[in-house]
Amino acid sequence: MLQLWKVVRPARQLELHRLILLLIAFSLGSMGFLAYYVSTSPKAKEPLPLPLGDCSSSGAAGPGPARPPVPPRPPRPPETTRTEPVVLVFVESAYSQLGQEIVAILESSRFRYSTELAPGRGDMPTLTDHTRGRYVLVIYENLLKYVNLDAWSRELLDRYCVEYGVGIIGFFRAHEHSLLSAQLKGFPIFLHSNLGLRDYQVNPSAPLLHLTRPSRLEPGPLPGDDWTIFQSNHSTYEPVLLANLRPAEPPVPGPVPRRAHLPTVVQDLGLHDGIQRVLFGHGLSFWLHKLVFVDAVAYLTGKRLCLDLDRYILVDIDDIFVGKEGTRMKVDDVEALLTTQNKLRTLVPNFTFNLGFSGKFYHTGTEEEDAGDDMLLKHRKEFWWFPHMWSHMQPHLFHNRSVLADQMRLNKQFALVRPLDLFSTVSPRMNSSFQISPTVSNFLSVEASPPSLSYTPQTSPGPGESLCHSQEHGIPTDLGYAVAPHHSGVYPIHTQLYEAWKSVWGIQVTSTEEYPHLRPARYRRGFIHSGIMVLPRQTCGLFTHTIFYNEYPGGSRELDRSIRGGELFLTVLLNPISIFMTHLSNYGNDRLGLYTFESLVRFLQCWTRLRLQTLPPIPLARKYFELFPQERSPLWQNPCDDKRHKDIWSKEKTCDRLPKFLIVGPQKTGTTAVHFFLSLHPAVTSSFPSPSTFEEIQFFSGPNYHKGTWISSLFLPMPALISCLKKVPPTLTQRLYHGGELLSCREPRSSLCSPTLLTGPTPGTSTSEHMETQLL
Structure with a gap:
């Protein structure tokens, strides 16, 4: 009997193991089938949300106040000079x-x-x-x-x-x-x-x-x-x-009718x-x-603190041709886009959707979505267009400017050249002419036109980057405007991006939501760097994943609340110029982009006297800096203080090369002596002298400031060199001349800056003798 049990027991254990393996395999197969069924099954089509109707739908106001109002009395203006x-x-x-x-x-x-x-x-x-x-x-x-x-x-x-x-x-x-x-x-x-x-x-x-x-x-x-x-x-x-x-409320005490x-x-x-x-x-x-x-x-305040009635809005649609299957636009979505644009033009003069394209992803959707791509190109002259990156890559990942420019040229060739003849008929000496959109040319006839762009041929694309399609694209690219994917390289600045933009596209304007920080949104500002005007960009609650009305985060009421007096309404109310970021996926499926902006415009016109209008990016940027000229000069900050900034900052740059200690003071007050004596300490590493002035770099008050914080760090030792000098955290010093009022706002608020206040030398005492006395 014992011998029989020894023979049967391993067989039973083997069968149990097989059963467990079969159960695991069945579970995995069931989960895979369920995932496939859910992903491929057509989603139940629900009615599209209807935008806000005419103002009359809110109801007309009833009778006025109970007593006759007094005649309007002008405000007593405050003593403006006092x-x-x-x-x-x-x-x-x-x-x-x-x-x-x-x-x-x-x-x-x-x-x-x-x-x-x-x-x-x-x-x-x-x-x-x-x-x-x-x-x-x-x-x-x-x-x-x-x-x-x-x-x-x-x-x-x-x-x-x-x-x-x-x-x-x-x-x-x-x-x-x-x-x-x-x-x-x-x-x-x-x-x-x-x-x-x-x-x-x-x-x-x-x-x-x-x-x-x-x-x-x-x-x-x-x-x-x-x-x-x-x-x-x-x-x-x-x-x-x-x-x-x-x-249900009790009546108000006093001689007031209940229905008053x-x-x-x-x-x-x-x-x-x-x-x-x-x-x-x-x-x-x-x-x-x-x-x-x-x-x-x-x-x-007698209109001293008063917002003007003019509001300029521009709606960008990023990621044109980009997106996974099921989220892209189809033919009827493009037709709805055109219909809504025409309706909005009756309410907002010159309203035009601004489309940002990445040509690599053209015709990468379903058959219906590819037809939607073709429909967009068929009506390309009805919209404004701006370049995204060819493959939607983040520019800060490119350390070589020529490689970054090559990516831009691929997108440019996709926009302007007949694809079938791209590699056989293009001559290196050939110049391409640009088709000016009729909608934009009206503005460019008044405003200075962007510089003419010459065509530069490009070598064939890499694997999987075929440009062979059956039609000529002819996308207008005369706006002088571009947006980087994820706003990478705009702020914190990536010099290669600005240089490539100007050399390939002749870009004069861009926008970002990251300057100086993403949140709070009311602090977003503009600046000018390397001849390119950077405008603040606003979000509107629509992102790549918000494509269904009933699945909006927080519920559809959250979106409606933002439109009808909430965050989106206040953005337009309190900002004279608003550039909104939306995405291709917001205009397919439930078309939340169309619903949002048509409802917003109608609600604004119902409740406000605002005069809404749209301008192309270059006139819009000029208008912005006419209103806010104080924002022309940027205010640099430490990119490592903001996680979002650190994520879109080039990996070849490091915060370890930014100064930890600054010497600030006017000339001839001993700053050079302080710098010299501090550099004698073995735990202190100082900056390199400037090759042009043979002195310490002057950053805050000079032209070097406009080149960005990385220019300052180039005059500082590498972190590896510092670590071998001393095994304790080093202190870097950098002598900076006082820049008046500019210094107080340009000075970083982090631990990078520790200003040193110095007393002047007594008469008859040299600066170095005085500083030696101070340090001793």
Whole structure:
């Protein structure tokens, strides 16, 4: 029996092992089949989202306020020659939400401001500087802080406002302990708090309206139950925004009909005490309050802090011909793109989609998507075009400028040359002529044309890069504009990219979302480097993976909220020039790109007086630097302080060669002596002298600054050389002459900079003797 068990046991173990292997193989096969079925099965086609309709769909405004409005009274302009264009903001704390929202709008509008904690007794900041007022407007995050000021501070502030014509904006935010009804201390106005409201509308007679279009109605309940309405019989108060009580709310005390329009934002015309104010019965969380807040700032400052009505928008569509199967555009998508473009041109003069192409991926989709590629080329002259990289490679990965230029020439040949004859008929001496798009030529006839580009033949593409197709592409490439994939090489700058752009395409304009940082978006700025104008680029919530309306991250309501008063709406409202980044995949499937921008334009025209228009990139860039000439000079920063910057910075560059210690001072004050004595220390490695001046490099205040931070690092030793000098972390020194006001803003805020302040030598003492005494 024992012998039989010894024979049977291995057989049973072998069968068990086989069974386990079969189960594993079956599981893997099932998973593979399921993955294949899910990826190849056609997705259930849902109805495409419809963009916002006409303004009438929001409902017309009802009757006006309960009492006849007073005739519009022009604002008392502040004493422009006696006040600085600075806003004084009193906040509850440095981290209060409303205070941060106020500051964010001021920063986005590029208005100067100063924040102070709301004062207690005797803590009022200095309001005047000799005979000039330091502030043109005062904002209180909490209106009660202003009302309950001690008598001395209140009199001081009110007298300043009357004497200098300064207005006040105040917010009243109710909480659970707020009185339901009370009179505002010292004012002929009553507050009724913690109410639920609905059906918001703009009073067309409100004098402060500038950007806001009057007589509009926002139907439906307002978010929250903590709204405050104002009630007064004094003629100094004019309603700005009005709403109705929700049906379940108790009636407001006093002789006010239940169905009356109740003011939630009022304007004090200054008839009571000579000070004009705007009072909000809620914070800025509701989008319409942000719009009215911008108008209030403009009105109370006499249009000194005012946004112009003109807005320039440009919609880029990156990655044309790029994308995996199932995400690309088909013929009907291209037809929808043309239809929407024509509709938007009736609302936005000269509106044209700007298409960025990578020719290597032409005809790499399904049969229907390849037909979509052909449809785009068939209507190529209806759009503007700009070059992406041929193979969508990031430029900072190319260390050799000629290799980078070769990639660009491949894209250029794809755009302009008949592909079948590319390698047999092109002569090295041949010059290609450019077809100017009719839409662009109207602008270029006024603006200076980009430099003429000569054709440079290119050797045959590498494996898998065939250009043999059956039609002539003839893509117009006259814009002088380009965008790098992932904004690589634009900032932090990759010199090879700028040089190749100019030599191959004659590029004059590009854009990036990375300068100075991606977030917060309101800090994005422009600059000029190597003759190329770099404009700030904006996101719109659409990325390569957002292709279905019902699968939008956070839900479709999140996208609609951004369009209807949210981030996307505020981007256009607060920026005179907006270049939006979208992608090819946003215009296939549910066509979210078309839905987003048609809805945005219609919503802007419903609620604002903005004059939307589109310009080609070169005139647009010139307009930008006319508005913001102070941004022409870039402000370099340490690329290793930002992970995104480090990811798109060339690997041949290292942060180890940036200086850790700077010597800053005017000439003839001993900076050379300090540099010399410090370099004697074995733990200190100094910079190399300049080959032209035979002195230490002058970076911040000289022309070297515009060449980028890497120019400075070329005069510093390699990290390997430093490590063999001393086994402790070395200190690099670099002598930099003082550059006046430029130095304070160009000076890096990281540990790279440690300015040294030096006292001057006494009369009769040489600089070196004085420095030796200082160091000893």
